Amino acid sequence: MLTKRTNVLLSEEDHLMLTNLAKESNKTIGELVRHAVKKTYKINKRKTKSKINKELEAAIKSGWKYLKHPEIPLDYKALIEYGRKY
Numbered sequence: 001m002l003t004k005r006t007n008v009l010l011s012e013e014d015h016l017m018l019t020n021l022a023k024e025s026n027k028t029i030g031e032l033v034r035h036a037v038k039k040t041y042k043i044n045k046r047k048t049k050s051k052i053n054k055e056l057e058a059a060i061k062s063g064w065k066y067l068k069h070p071e072i073p074l075d076y077k078a079l080i081e082y083g084r085k086y
Contacts (some may be wrong), residue, residue: 008033 010018018029025032059082 014075018032021027022032
């Protein structure tokens with residue numbers, strides 16, 4: 001579902017090109033722009049998830065010492081703030 005609206009200023013040449021492409025492909029200019037944005041700027045989710053998993057793994061490994069040694073106090077506020085990143 002589309003929930004955000006934006007305005008884009010185009011040159012006459014670019015607008016004419018998009019209009020012609022839209023007619024040829026039986027799509028709207030908005031559909032063409034959304035497709036181009038996804039194709040050009042979309043972040044590779046696998047890389048992102050992999051990076052997050054590595055960060056979480058490192059955090060778990062560093063936190064494991066606190067579980068092994070309960071005399072070291074846990075900073076729950078820091079743990080909560082760290083968890084809010086994701």
